[in-house]
Amino acid sequence: xxxxxxxxxxxxxxxxxxxxxxxxxxxxxxxxxxxxxxxxxxxxxxxxxxxxxxxxxxxxxxxxxxxxxxxxxxxxxxxxxxxxxxxxxxxxxxxxxxxxxxxxxxxxxxxxxxxxxxxxxxxxxxxxxxxxxxxxxxxxxxxxxxxxxxxxxxxxxxxxxxxxxxxxxxxxxxxxxxxxxxxxxxxxxxxxxxxxxxxxxxxxxxxxxxxxxxxxxxxxxxxxxxxxxxxxxxxxxxxxxxxxxxxxxxxxxxxxxxxxxxxx
Amino acid sequence: xxxxxxxxxxxxxxxxxxxxxxxxxxxxxxxxxxxxxxxxxxxxxxxxxxxxxxxxxxxxxxxxxxxxxxxxxxxxxxxxxxxxxxxxxxxxxxxxxxxxxxxxxxxxxxxxxxxxxxxxxxxxxxxxxxxxxxxxxxxxxxxxxxxxxxxxxxxxxxxxxxxxxxxxxxxxxxxxxxxxxxxxxxxxxxxx
Numbered sequence: 326x327x328x329x330x331x332x333x334x335x336x337x338x339x340x341x342x343x344x345x346x347x348x349x350x351x352x353x354x355x356x357x358x359x360x361x362x363x364x365x366x367x368x369x370x371x372x373x374x375x376x377x378x379x380x381x382x383x384x385x386x387x388x389x390x391x392x393x394x395x396x397x398x399x400x401x402x403x404x405x406x407x408x409x410x411x412x413x414x415x416x417x418x419x420x421x422x423x424x425x426x427x428x429x430x431x432x433x434x435x436x437x438x439x440x441x442x443x444x445x446x447x448x449x450x451x452x453x454x455x456x457x458x459x460x461x462x463x464x465x466x467x468x469x470x471x472x473x474x475x476x477x478x479x480x481x482x483x484x485x486x487x488x489x490x491x492x493x494x495x496x497x498x499x500x501x502x503x504x505x506x507x508x509x510x511x512x513x514x515x516x517x518x519x520x521x522x523x524x525x526x527x528x529x530x531x532x533x534x535x536x537x538x539x540x541x542x543x544x545x546x547x548x549x550x551x552x553x554x555x556x557x558x559x560x561x562x563x564x565x566x567x568x569x570x571x572x573x574x575x576x577x578x579x580x581x582x583x584x585x586x587x588x589x
Numbered sequence: 590x591x592x593x594x595x596x597x598x599x600x601x602x603x604x605x606x607x608x609x610x611x612x613x614x615x616x617x618x619x620x621x622x623x624x625x626x627x628x629x630x631x632x633x634x635x636x637x638x639x640x641x642x643x644x645x646x647x648x649x650x651x652x653x654x655x656x657x658x659x660x661x662x663x664x665x666x667x668x669x670x671x672x673x674x675x676x677x678x679x680x681x682x683x684x685x686x687x688x689x690x691x692x693x694x695x696x697x698x699x700x701x702x703x704x705x706x707x708x709x710x711x712x713x714x715x716x717x718x719x720x721x722x723x724x725x726x727x728x729x730x731x732x733x734x735x736x737x738x739x740x741x742x743x744x745x746x747x748x749x750x751x752x753x754x755x756x757x758x759x760x761x762x763x764x765x766x767x768x769x770x771x772x773x774x775x776x777x778x779x780x781x
Contacts, residue, residue: 357717357756409715414773418713421776425709426729428779430702431688436779437705438685440771443694444762445651445680446620447613 340376341385344392347372351395354402361402369396501543508543509552513566522556522563525583534587541585555581604631604638605645612642612653612680619747619761621679639678652683656765681766703727703739704748709776711749711759712769720755 347369354361373392380386409415425433466474515523529540544564547553552570556563562583608631611622627635643653657676686694691701710726711718720740727736740757743749747762763769 356754357714357719406715414712414769416709416713416773416777418710421709421713422726424776424779425706425726430699430730432779433702433705434688434691434698436775437701437708437767437772438688438691439775440768441685441766442654442681442683442768443686443766444620445613445682446615448615451616 336376337379337381337385340379341388343372344376344388347392348388348395351392351399354399355395361399361406364396364399366396366400366403369399504543505546505552508540509547509566509570512547512553512564516564516566522565525555525562525564528564529585534585538585541583545583601638601641605642607631608635608638608642609680612678619677621677621765624676624678627678646680647683650683651680653678654681654765656761677765679765699731700739700742703731703736704743705772705776706730707740707743707749708759708763708767708769708772711757712773717756717758720751720757723749723757 350359350364351369353359354364369392373389373396377389380389428436465471512523512528515528525544529537529544531537531540544553547566548555548564550570552567554565554567556565608627611626611630613620622630627639631638639653646652655676655678688698692698706726707723710723714722724733724736724740727739731739740749744751744760747760749763750758750760752758759769
């Protein structure tokens, strides 16, 4: 008698797991990751039927309904594929891939040109385009003014620097490595045993603006190379040090520019 | 009688001019004119006007084409499925052009080859495939970096389309300009 509830629990858990797998497979087919006939719809329906008596709550029934919905989508895709295969446009994708690999670029271009009928069109000025152009022209400064601005913006001409100079600037070499470790230790110290995330601006703020920029620059390396994590919650940014840094830029990372205002 | 005939001719001539202006001069993002625009500017008999225009354009190796957005995922070249209100008319080359002519209008041979490969691959996948699959195919032939650039070029020019999930499909320009059936037949027949 004690066995029955346990087995029922197992079936419930197994059923949920299987239904989720059915939904995931159907989703992958909808996203064109697999051929629609990869899914055995009959088996899927039998799975739903098998576990239906075990469903207890509303979520289980929702999952069941969702699985039916996804299976019907697969049936629709199978139908579309069959229609497509019976049309003149059908070609095996592997056959096309092999053809593309083996055909010369010129031959591929010729194949396209023999079925291409480009649209004939003329681009011309419209009333809106003329109005935009006139607005731009009226706002445009005289050429002398623009050259003056360019001279001002040009700044110092680019020149070469050696490794020693870069190390002196704290950009390269052991010096920079030391700066990274020093700031990382400082961050770990502030994070401490309380494991409270450190507020970004409070951490990077230095005695002067150039100090702040320098600290923010080093922190960006800490974050990029896995020494710390930068989290954003609303307008607040916090830093959390990593105990075991990966020392590699993570794959799939994103750039996150942080402007540093003068008042910081 | 004679004055009546002259009136009919000038009436059509005026409409023909309006029709060709609407079809050839680009006003928005896409070339050509929508059906409702033609109805509004030319009148209810716009189809007769377009038929007459077609006869004139045929001598110049051009033709008026009617294209519509597909309503479902199913790929079809069947004209009967065209949604009347969504149709767009434009003028296109009736025949085809050679490699030299294509170069003259600014196309590189390797770009045309890549477009040919990408379209044939997408058609074989029923018109849709993940972007990474398309890039992988192009990368085998043209290199990884160029494959990404080529995919972007085809998206920008409207030959391909991409949704938020990164699924690529045939763009409006492909549906308008490329004879898909001819492309697949020639691809299958092509000697290596």
